[in-house]
Amino acid sequence: MKHRSAIAATGHKFRTKNISKRVQKIVISPIKEMSILADLFQEKTGADIISFGQGIPYFDTPSLIKKGIKKALEQLDTAKYTLEPGITELRELITKDLGKRKRIENIEAKKEIMINTGCQETVACALASTIDEGNEVLLFSPSFASHIEQTIQFGGVPKFVPLIEESGWRINFQKLKSQTSKKTKVILFSNPSNPTGSVFTEKEVRQLADFAKKYDLIIITDETYDFLLYDDVKHFSPASLPDVRDRVILCSSFSKRYALTGYRVGFAFADQGIIDHMLKVHDALTICAPAISQKAAISALKSDQSSVEEFVRKLSFNRELMCQKLDELKDFFEYQKPMGAYYILVKYKFPKINSFDLALKILYEARVITIPGGAFGPTGNGHLRFSFACSPQEIEEGFKRLFKWATTFPIP
């Protein structure tokens, strides 16, 4: 346990009496554990803390979307549960958006799209609908921390497929094959990747699709960061391949694209036969996505998209800034430059310290939140995840602190 939880690493003891074995095996994703620990530290000491932790855009929801929310407040139906699969207009807008941006054709909005309470819940519904106790789930290592916890929560066994760091976190298809067995039901990944910032090529995605077909697997693809790409790299979705469309569950969110992380609204696109079942889980988990958030998403998709372009420009700037800062600290850190999303999974050169202890040390000593790489699977050990979604000023200040702190840390 110690190596998967920052809270456990602080020495916190967990109750075991009357607690399910299943939940004893999971942890709060260390992405949020670090925020919780920082909040407690702040309360205790009054320290001001810079966060390179949880990936939250520093800018506000665009004013056009807020205008839509205010208008929604005047409508009686905003107070009320929506239809469980989501507001029909939103499902139709998503259908159009997927057609336009991913060239996915002939989607039946009312049968193949469902709205969730954030993409986290979308993935939860997808896993619950496709795995039983003891089934195996292929996860890349590093993998999004919550994908690991969700897999275990629903009774699955994570089978890690190490990515090749040196070539920019690429897929090792031989390892993929060797980790696959008769118990394997699902391959689950985020692309662009959280936490590595890598973007799988069309060739890689096509190979994954062929692989899934050959071994009769469901592909769960989390495409939350599909709009956030750098240096002209292209995103390619397996859901656009007719050949595997009935085995792909595309999960996505409005959180990052429209600065709506607080609103909890995401969606799934999948074969009707799969959506039928995901809706049952959705009902058992949250009934429906928040009405006001669905209306925010409607407003977002109907608005002029220049705010998205502006976000990408701002985050591109931050990417360059953080890479430059990391270069200045090359005695302590090395990294693969991210091609999408807003994370860098940094390899550290501090010896003999695991990533959980290091992240806690940096929080308490430098007052900077970073995420222990061990949270993202075995290949994440020896790394810290940095988010550059914070403001440029925070990047400047955070690295000032890190520089001061690192130069006092004994390097052999």
Added chain:
Amino acid sequence: MKHRSAIAATGHKFRTKNISKRVQKIVISPIKEMSILADLFQEKTGADIISFGQGIPYFDTPSLIKKGIKKALEQLDTAKYTLEPGITELRELITKDLGKRKRIENIEAKKEIMINTGCQETVACALASTIDEGNEVLLFSPSFASHIEQTIQFGGVPKFVPLIEESGWRINFQKLKSQTSKKTKVILFSNPSNPTGSVFTEKEVRQLADFAKKYDLIIITDETYDFLLYDDVKHFSPASLPDVRDRVILCSSFSKRYALTGYRVGFAFADQGIIDHMLKVHDALTICAPAISQKAAISALKSDQSSVEEFVRKLSFNRELMCQKLDELKDFFEYQKPMGAYYILVKYKFPKINSFDLALKILYEARVITIPGGAFGPTGNGHLRFSFACSPQEIEEGFKRLFKWATTFPIP
């Protein structure tokens, strides 16, 4: 399956390939199935439909709360994830409210309260934290439909304890004992009860608490309707008993009390050792409750509470109205008068028709949504649930249709 699903009763075929066995066993709660089927029927035929189905207050969110939401929109942090366990101010306000309304003392807001994405998610987190595959969960019959599905979703086995209808849906403690085994881990119920509208007495609750202690069970109590009581009946929470406080998970919501069903915000109060684990599940399901909804809840708890009194007055009126209408149809229906919540579980006298087929017939022929009693466990068979949270005009119109329809239905 047919007897637990209205959608299956229409002849819909579910995909089985690549679908988990666990999710194949559950259904969308027929409460929402009926809304989905009504939406499809309306789309196809243009029929206007009256809903006595899903329990949604007909009035809007009070204007003071909406004012709070508008103010929240101007704050940058509304765009962002909150701390995963919820906004501290909200947890403190809930602590005060529980002290005041339920006389629960010495709650540590930051350790014993967590905010969820609606009470549905609270119960999901509670069950996931306390049951493993094959564990048994005591549920009253009738029981809230989703409690059954959530139990099965998390690998549990529902053990139904029939309530005594004739005496107003009271607990049969002998049956409770006979349904308990070494595999029993949890007793889960709503009080005031959805779907029966009964309110357990203090004596019954104390007996349940003693029972839970004796058999080392966790009590999950859903107290969403605790504010909505009729004829001076009192609500009593097992969480107020120091003796069992470490084995009670109190789940509740702001949805009904403040007409916020669309906002998806609820909470849990439990021993820190349990909350520690529930937070892990919460993280894996929805990360955090919507920020804007948490702020709506803050605004609700800080506002003058006269809107709640007004809601209770309005719903009391509806209760009398619906009972009167049912009395006029006593050849077809009989019922126990509800003492809390806004549901009546009506026993029907139409012969040889199960509740799913009957609810579909009433939807398609009378254009009125009711909920098949079979959704609430075996004792619900032969019943329909009526919600009186709709407007008085809708009650009038719905019963006009029911009267016309029922008198054409062949009664022997």
